[in-house]
Amino acid sequence: NAGVMQNPRHLVRRRGQEARLRCSPMKGHSHVYWYRQLPEEGLKFMVYLQKENIIDESGMPKERFSAEFPKEGPSILRIQQVVRGDSAAYFCASSPGTVNTEAFFGQGTRLTVV
Amino acid sequence: DQQVKQNSPSLSVQEGRISILNCDYTNSMFDYFLWYKKYPAEGPTFLISISSIKDKNEDGRFTVFLNKSAKHLSLHIVPSQPGDSAVYFCAAKRGSRNQFYFGTGTSLTVIP
Secondary structure (H helix, E strand, C coil): CCCCCECCCCCCCCCCEEEEEEEEEECCCEEEEEEEECCCCCCEEEEEEEEEEEHHHHCCCCCCCECCCCCCCCCCEEEECCCCHHHHHEEEECCCCCCCCCCEEEECCEEEEE | CCCCCCEEEEEEECCCCCEEEEECCCCCCCCEEEEEEEECCCCCEEEEEEECCCCCEEECEEEEECCCCCCEEEECCCCEEECEEEEEEEEECCEEEEEEEECCCEEEEEEE
């Protein structure tokens, strides 16, 4: 019973490149959440998705960031034209979407922009 | 707008003593509350939760208390152990909305 799988664990990108972060939710979970943790800060909500739908993207920067959760395959967080300020740990969580259940987190992807 | 707040960024406690981590929320519609523990370079792991129909939930050394009128919850760890040293996040959600709102975290250090 695999947990939430994120890959890669570490990603180094040069300024201006694209970063693609992948998240496979736990089996049976159809709700995915992305959070960002900047150094010395807490978990900041970015986006909440269900299969093929974005439910809430109020925490996503308006430009360069996008997320998807297709019918088949993992959820993808995509950052175009990365800048130094995008360097952070990005965490994905999943839940079954039922009342009074917790979200389970992956190990995170640490993005470093050089 | 931070709907879940942890006003103490850090806490130090002697081994064997009680650790009390606090969390306040602003949205009275929240009805399910959770605590997560996070070690460096790892993802947060679920620790304990409480539904709004209860005011206390206990699991081993961990107890969560909920005061709905004050919109306040706390996590008690007793006795504290060095392995409890981590960042603790509280979170809240409401009803059928599956959105989790997290606090900014409290870094707990348990001194041997």
